[in-house]
Amino acid sequence: MLRQWYYQNKLIINSVFLVTLTGMVFLYPFYQSHFRVTLGVPVLAALLMYFPKLPIIKTAVLSGIAIFAGRSAIFLFLGTSEFFDAVYHNLPAIVYYLVFGICFTVFNIRGFLQQVPVLILLLSTTDIISNCIELLIRSEPVPKNIETMLVTIATIAVIRSGIAILGYYALKQYRDFALAEDRLSRYAELTVMIAQLKSELYYLQKSSQDIENVMAQSYSLYQELSRNHDKKNKEKARQALTVAREIHEVKKDYYRVSKGIEKVLEPSAIENGMRLSEIFFIIEQNARRSLRDATKQLNLHMSLENDFLTDKHYTIVSILNNLIINAIEACDNDCNIAVTQEKIGNDIKFTVSDNGHGIKEQDYELIFEPGYSTKYCPHTGQMSTGLGLSHVKNLVNYLDGKVNIRANQGKGTQFIIMLPLDSIVIKI
Numbered sequence: 001m002l003r004q005w006y007y008q009n010k011l012i013i014n015s016v017f018l019v020t021l022t023g024m025v026f027l028y029p030f031y032q033s034h035f036r037v038t039l040g041v042p043v044l045a046a047l048l049m050y051f052p053k054l055p056i057i058k059t060a061v062l063s064g065i066a067i068f069a070g071r072s073a074i075f076l077f078l079g080t081s082e083f084f085d086a087v088y089h090n091l092p093a094i095v096y097y098l099v100f101g102i103c104f105t106v107f108n109i110r111g112f113l114q115q116v117p118v119l120i121l122l123l124s125t126t127d128i129i130s131n132c133i134e135l136l137i138r139s140e141p142v143p144k145n146i147e148t149m150l151v152t153i154a155t156i157a158v159i160r161s162g163i164a165i166l167g168y169y170a171l172k173q174y175r176d177f178a179l180a181e182d183r184l185s186r187y188a189e190l191t192v193m194i195a196q197l198k199s200e201l202y203y204l205q206k207s208s209q210d211i212e213n214v215m216a217q218s219y220s221l222y223q224e225l226s227r228n229h230d231k232k233n234k235e236k237a238r239q240a241l242t243v244a245r246e247i248h249e250v251k252k253d254y255y256r257v258s259k260g261i262e263k264v265l266e267p268s269a270i271e272n273g274m275r276l277s278e279i280f281f282i283i284e285q286n287a288r289r290s291l292r293d294a295t296k297q298l299n300l301h302m303s304l305e306n307d308f309l310t311d312k313h314y315t316i317v318s319i320l321n322n323l324i325i326n327a328i329e330a331c332d333n334d335c336n337i338a339v340t341q342e343k344i345g346n347d348i349k350f351t352v353s354d355n356g357h358g359i360k361e362q363d364y365e366l367i368f369e370p371g372y373s374t375k376y377c378p379h380t381g382q383m384s385t386g387l388g389l390s391h392v393k394n395l396v397n398y399l400d401g402k403v404n405i406r407a408n409q410g411k412g413t414q415f416i417i418m419l420p421l422d423s424i425v426i427k428i
Contacts (some may be wrong), residue, residue, distance in 0.1 A: 011051060015059055019044045020066040023093075024074075029152055035135060036093075040067060041100070042160045045123055046167030048104060049113060060101025064094035096134040103129055113168070120161045127157035192286045192321060194314055211251045218244035273426050274313040276304055276341065283317060283339070287324045297333045300324075304341040306348070309426040315395050316350075316424065322392050323352040323415050330413065331356035347401075347418045348425070355412035359405070367405070368393040392417075399423045 023040030044063055048056055071090040076083060103126040112118045131153050218240055225237035280302050287300055310316065320339060327337045337354045359367060367389050392415075396403045401419035 011054055012059055012062065015044075015047045015051070015054060016062045016066050018047070019059075019063040020070055023063070023067040024070060029156065030149070033138070035131075035138060037156050037160075038067075039163075041127065042164035042167060044097075044100070045104070045109075045161070045164035046171065049110060049164070049168045050171045052110060056105050057098070057101040060097045060104070061094070064097030067097070068093050092134045092137045095137050096130045099130040099133050100126055116165060119165055120158065123161035123164055124154070124157040127160055128153055131157070191282045191314075192317060211247060211254060215244055215247040215251060218247055273309045273311045275307055275309055276316075277307045279310075279313050279316055279320075280304055280339070280341075283320050283324065286321060287328070287337075290325060290328055294328055296328065296331065298328065298331055299334075299336045300339075301336070302339045306341065306343050308348075310424045311426055312399060312424045315399060319392050319395050319417060320350060320352065322389070323417075326389065327352060327354040327356065327413070330354060330358075343421070344418070346421045348421055350417040350419070351414060352417075353412065353414040358409040358411050359407040359413055360409050361407070368403075 019040045021040075022043045023038045025040075026036040026038040028035065029037050040063065044060065048054055048059065068090045071093070072087055075085075075090070107122045107126060109119065109122050109126070112122060222237050222240035222244055225233045225240055228234075228237075284300065284302050291298055291300070324337065324339065331337065331354050335354060335356050338351070340351045342349050342351075393403055396417055396419070399419050400423050401417060404416045404418070405413065406416070407413040
């Protein structure tokens with residue numbers, strides 16, 4: 001019950017706590033007076049401007065009560081005042097914050113957040129009125145020169161208003177920065193997801209063609225068997241026709257799925273091209289998320305020599321992402337994974353290397369076969385699908401490239417991808 005109440009009022013509680021804490025930082029502008037100028041006021045103003053859902057008067061009054069209680073407790077603890085004196089000298093703080101909240105509401109300060117001069121004027125006026133009312137309630141000796149007192153109060157009000165506005169814009173800037181970071185992270189995730197969908201679409205289209213060939217063969221077999229009037233062959237002909245029809249239905253399903261994915265992946269703003277530096281950034285973000293998920297402490301280093309524009313960004317993301325995930329799975333803590341790019345003649349060379357468990361030489365050819373895997377989940381004992389490297393090889397072949405492997409068991413693995421310059425680089 002208490003926890004639920006806290007979460008419902010978390011914003012107010014945290015705001016009051018912060019204002020109370022900064023409210024303990026103060027100075028006395030007038031000699032022989034308990035009137036104080038605190039840092040809590042600009043903090044309260046900044047919070048009220050930044051959080052539109054923060055109730056103004058309620059937060060201001062609660063802040064005043066909390067500051068009153070805090071100051072009184074400090075005076076009593078230090079023994080500088082008796083209980084009555086501590087209450088008497090600190091109680092006007094509640095009045096100040098009450099008036100501040102009322103003026104903040106009446107002047108509709110939140111409606112002028114984009115007009116800094118007006119904002120300074122309204123905040124200063126609110127502070128001046130609140131201070132004047134607090135001074136009247138205190139009934140303490142004030143400077144004989146009223147003009148000097150008013151100038152002091154006005155100067156303090158303008159300074160605190162400036163601090164409040166700076167605090168508001170600092171919070172706003174931080175929020176924009178955090179949102180930008182979040183958008184960047186989501187953009188990286190989306191790009192990797194699209195790359196995976198593009199890869200799956202490639203295999204769907206390839207399978208559709210295979211299904212088309214099998215259907216044609218089944219129908220050809222039906223026609224051949226139909227020419228023979230033997231009763232047994234006629235029965236086989238009907239079976240062949242049934243198989244051809246079933247395959248045709250499967251082909252239609254594949255076609256609908258592939259067209260649906262194509263529609264989802266309609267050309268976007270980045271479909272015309274992406275720079276390799278952006279691709280590397282996206283891959284690195286995804287790799288570091290994978291490291292966190294795997295709870296491994298690995299060193300990841302990525303470097304490139306040529307920052308070219310490519311329209312094969314999704315394919316490159318799929319290739320490198322699969323190789324990096326494999327490297328992560330093949331490494332223990334404190335291993336190193338390096339991803340590099342360089343230009344070799346008319347080819348672009350990508351290298352993904354690690355100093356993990358390595359691969360046996362006799363397995364070099366087998367690892368690219370669909371379904372082949374030596375990895376399994378230690379918790380469930382379930383084997384890996386073994387499709388990652390098969391995807392890599394097929395995608396490299398799709399780009400007319402080559403993939404080579406250098407590995408030593410127990411010492412590490414290095415995958416070398418050679419892609420023709422003309423197949424991936426957009427000439428500007």
